[in-house]
Amino acid sequence: MKNIVIIGNGIAGVTAARHIRKKSDHKITIISGETDYFFSRTALMYVFMGHMKFEHTQPYENWFWKKNRIELVKAFVNKVNTESKELVLNNGETLIYDDLIIATGSKPNKFGWPGQDLKAVTGMYSKQDLDTITEYSKDCTRAVIVGGGLIGIEMTEMLVSKNIPVTFLVREASFWNGVLPPGESEMINKHIKEHHIDLRLATSMTEILSDENGRAKAIITDKGETIACNLVGLTAGVSPNVDFLKDSGIELGRGVKVNRKLETNIPNIYAIGDCAEQHEGIGERRPIEAVWYTGRMMGETVARTICGTPSDYQPGHWFNSAKFLDIEYQTYGWIWAKPRENEARFYWEHKDGKKCIHINYDKNTKAFIGINNFGIRMRHNVFDKWLTENRTIEYVLEHLKDANFDPEFYVQHEREIIQKFNTENGTSLVAKKKSWKRIFQTS
C-alpha cells in the first residue's frame, strides 16, 4: 500500500484520487487551501449570478470522501522536499508521501500593470476571487473587464446579470479572434453588444488608478482614455500555478514539465491538469492545456500509471465547448482562426445571426478536419467517429442529421446548410435521414 498525496482538489486531482481508489487500496490524501471540498470551478459564475448556491457546485456530497477513504487536508503547500519525500504546509505541519501528484491548476495572468494589486482588482479563477467580486460588486457603479477570452466574457455576463454597467476591453480587433475565425468572432461581437455591454475592441489597458482608500477608481486605456470604474476584472488568460516548486528540483518550464506518462524529472512525482506542461504538444494540442476535460483525462491516466499499469496520456480528437452569454459553442476536430495552406472552409450562418457552423476540410482530399458549431448542439461521439474514420466533408454534410444534438422539436437546418454547400461547390448532396443504428454504432 502506497501513500499517495495529491496537491490540489480540482478536477484533475480529484479524478486521479477517485480512479486510484477504484483500482487500489492505497492511502490517498488531497491537499487544498482553496476550499474544503471539490467544486466545479466552471460553475462559480452561476453562484454569483444566483443560478446556484456554492454547495451545488460540489459534484460529490460531503460524506463521499470519508466513505472512499480519501483524506482531505486544508492547507497550502509551501515547499516540496523531494529528497525526504516531504511536504511543508503553510500551517507548519509536514506530510510525507510515496507518490506525489501535483495538480495545482492555474492562476490568472497579470502583466505588471500599474495598480494591478489594488483593491477591487481581481481575476476570476478561485473561490477567493469569487468572494472578492461578490464584495466589490455590491457598490459597483461600473466595471471594466480586461481580456477578451472565455473567462472575460463569463465575468462580463456575471456583472451584467446584476445590472452593473460593464466596459469590456478586448486587445484584439475582434472577440477571441486568435481562436475563432472572423465569421464566428463577429457574430459574438454583435451578441455582446446586444446585451448592452460596452465592448471596446482593439483596446488594452495601461494603468489602473487608485482612490484614497487604495481601491481602483478608474483605468486608462492605450488610447489615452480614462474610464471611471470601481471594479476591474483581469481576465487575460491563466498560467500554471507552480511558484511554490521553484527550488524543489522539479523541472519547470511555464508549468511542471512532464513526459507522456505525466511523470516529472523526479521519480514518483507526477503533474496533471492545468499546471502540467508536455515537453512537446501532443498532435496539434498545446503543451499546456488549461481545459476541464484534459485535467480529467490526465487524472484518469495518472491513476493507471500509479496503480501498476503505466499508461501514456493519449488525448483523442480535440473537442471543446463554451457559452458566450446566450450562444452555445462546441467544436470538434481542428478549425483555426486562419485556414492553413491545404485547408478549405465552409461557413453557414442562420439569418437570425445566432447560429452558425463552420467546417474545415482538406482542399484536395476533402477530408473533414474540424467544425465550429454555434447555437446548434452536435453529438460528440458521432464527430469523434467521423474524425477517426477520416470521413470527407460530403459524408459529414450528408449525415449531419445524425450529429444533431438539439432538443426535440427544434428547427433543423441541415437542408439549408447542404443547399448552401451545393450552391458554392456545384455538388448535389442530399441530407440523409437520421439513423439510430449509425449513431450508436461503435467504430
Place this chain on the structure above:
Amino acid sequence: MKTIKNIGYVLTFLGFAFFIGSIFTGTYKVTPEAYQNWIESKGIKSEVFIENTKNDLVNQEMSSWQLSNIIIENAKASNEQIKSEKEIAWDKIIHLKWNKTSKEYIYPLIRNSATGWFVNNTTLWFFITFGFTIIGGLLVFLPDYKLLGPAGIKNNGIFQHSATNRGIIGFITAFFFIAFYFFLYFFPNYIINPILAVDGVSEGLNEFVKTFFNVERKPNDGSPASQWFLYGFMYCSVMTVFAVRMFIKYRHNKYQMIRTAVVLFFQIAFAFLIPEILVAFNKPWFDFKNAWPLNYTFFFDWSIDGLIESGNLGIFMFVWGIVLTLVVVPVMVYFYGKRWYCSWVCGCGGLAETLGDPYRQLSDKSLFSWKIERWLIHGVLLFAIVMTGLTLYLYLAEIPSWKEVAFGISGYDIQTWYGFFIGSIFAGVIGTGFYPILGNRTWCRFGCPLAAYLGLVQRFKSRFRITTNGGQCISCGNCSTYCEQGIDVRSYAQKGQNIVRSSCVGCGICSAVCPRGVLKLENGEDTGSSRTEIKEVLLGNDIDLLSMTKKND
C-alpha cells in the same frame, strides 16, 4: 416595463386580498325549506338537535363561522344527551370528525344560504378577484419579454431571492397554499364567498352547453359552483398565467413551448371543460386522462355503479379507464418514457410545470432523499393496489364496504385512510402546499402511485433516456440544481452515462440549462444495455484499454 410589472403586482395583491378577505365577511340566512331539505338529506334523527338548530338558525342572519359553530355545538350537546340516557339511541348520534363534519354536514346547508352583496354581484365579484389576479399576473410576467433581455436561460437571482430560496416570502406563500388546501378539502363551509366568485362562470358554462347542444332542460338543473368547481377554475387560471411565464422564459426552447402548451390544453380540456360538459348532459363527471392508480376512486363501488348506470357512455368510460391503465400507459411509456404522461398530460404535473416552475430548484438532491423516495413511492403504489384489490373483492363478493373485514377494519376504513392521507394530505397539502419549501414535484416524486408504476416501466422497458454527450460535461451542476425530481443528473453526465431513472418526468429543463450542450432527451432505438452502460473511459481519452487488461491479467 418595470412600472407595468409593479402595477401587475398591485393588482394581483388586491385580487388575492379580496379573495382571502371575503372569508371573514358576508352573512348567511337559512330558509325553512333549505333547513328541512338539509335535515332530510342528511338523515338526522336526533330530535334535540333538530329542535335546537331550527331555533338557532332558521331565518337568522349570521356569519359562516357562527353558523358552523351552532351546528357543531348543538351536535355535541345532542350527542352528550343521548349518551347520558340509559339506553343509548345509537342511530341518533351525529358522528363528528374534524376532517369530515364541516365538509359533509355544514357545507351543503351553508352553500345554499348565502345572502347579500356576494350573491347579488357575482360578475363584479368575479372581476375584482379572478379578474384582478389574472390580469395582474399577466402584467407581472409579460414585461419579462423585454426585461429579461435576449432569449436564453435567465435564472438570475433565483437563489438570492426570498420567494425562490426558502426565504420569508417562500414560507408565507407556502402558508397560504397549505391553508387553501385545508379549507378546500376539510372546511369548504368557510370559503363560500370565494366559491361565489365563480358561480357565474359555472352557471354560464352550464347554460352555454345546454343551449349550444340543445340539451333537454329539467327543473332545477342549474349548476351552482361547488368548491371543486372553484378549485378546477383556479387551477386552470393559475396554469394559464404561469404558462405565459413559461412561454416567455423559454421562448428559445421549442420543446418547452410545445410541452407547456400541451399540458395546459389537457388540463383545460380534459380535466375542466369536458367533465363540466358531461355534467351539463347529466352524465357522470369524468376525466378521460386521469388513470388509475392516481385516480384511486376509479374502482370504488360508487364509481363503478355510477358509470355502469350511465348507459353506453358510462360503460365506455369504465372500459377506457381500464385500457388506459393496462395498455395505453405502459405502451406509451415504452415508446416515449413516462414524460408523455407526467409532464405532458397530467394535471398534477401541469401545475408543477407552471406554477411550480419557480420552485423546481428546491428539490433535495441527496442520496438519502433518493432512498426515502424509493421506499415511499413504491409503498404508496402497494397501498393503492391492496386497497383497490380489497375494494374489488368486496364489490364482486357483494360484501357491504362498511362491514368489518379483519382486525375491526372495514374496506370503507381503508378507502377513507387512503383518501385522507394520500389523496388529500400527501397529494394536495404536502404536494402542492409545500412547493416553496420542498420544490414542485414532492407528490410526483415521493407519493404518486401512477408515477411509481410508469417509473418501473421506464426504468426497465423503454426507449427513453437522457443521452449524455460524450466528454463535454464540465460538472457545473446546473442540471442537478434544476432537476425538479431531485435526480443528480450531473453524477451521470460527468461519467458519460445516460440518465435512465424511474423518477425522470422528462421535463427537459436539465437539457435546457446545460451550458455545454451535454444532455438530450431521446427515444432511441436501442433499448439494450447501451441505454444504461457506464463507460470505462469517457469519450476523448484514447487510452489503449486492450493492452491494459492484458497487463492486469
